[in-house]
Amino acid sequence: MEPDVLVVDDSAAIRKILQRVLRQTGMAIGTIHEAGDGEEALEILKSVQPGLVLSDINMPKMDGLQFLAALKSKEGWRQIPVVMITTEGGETKVGEAVRLGAAGYVRKPFTADQIKEKLSGILEPVPPL
């Protein structure tokens, strides 16, 4: 069964772009769920078990680092790989994300190839017909 993906970003534009890019990667992906902040993402995780989470860092209510910490602290969720998609290029927040257990990060602006490369060890390609 193809794994679902959860995209967490307060920008509807970025969520829409990531939806498109994810479909273009050629990876086997089920439903792509969307959340506008960390709180909303945690609510979705109560009913969905995604194979991957893509999360922004700077978000209102609950930011990406708080969300990552909450996800990694809960049994049953901590094995879900989380890749941060962020404008943060500095070591401070990205380093904190890695320390909290992020599987990696992609800096905005990003290309489809960069997303595909980052996800290649996490998701499987669509099998040939």
Next chain:
Amino acid sequence: MSIHEMVVNSINRACTEVFSTMLGVTIAPGESFEEKTTLEANDGVLSLIGLAGTWTGTGSIACPPDIACRVCSHLLMTESNAVNEEVLDAVAELTNMIIGGVKTDLEQHLGPLGLSIPTVVFGRNFKTRSTGTTEWTTLRFDWDGSSLLVRLSLAPREQMAHPRVHTNTQPCAVEV
């Protein structure tokens, strides 16, 4: 290299990178100039984002509605003909990426900086004013006959003691 020169170089680098990567558009380096704290009245879309650290300030992008719609069309690969929520969100994200890129560059010289969530305003004849003492570094990017302005105001924290004030001098209907 002065702070102004660093900001100009960073804005040019970030803007050309974001436009080429996310919009598929090649944009020429912008014409740069410095502005005093009182800015001219604005028409169109204005996006603001705050920077905070040992240096603090504001980054902004201002553009007419046609450029805002074009940004949205290129970013989302959809046809946008009127300024709506999707267009404002696209301009906000453009601001986040460009000023975020500038922030990353400047952190090497100024230390860690925090970035706020962007705020977008759409209207006519509104003014933005900073009661601080800093000047704005502004770059004008031309895109098919229209201009997009990227501005940044940065100063050591003790010089930015006053809040920014935004005044809408003429209300107008907004399609959001």
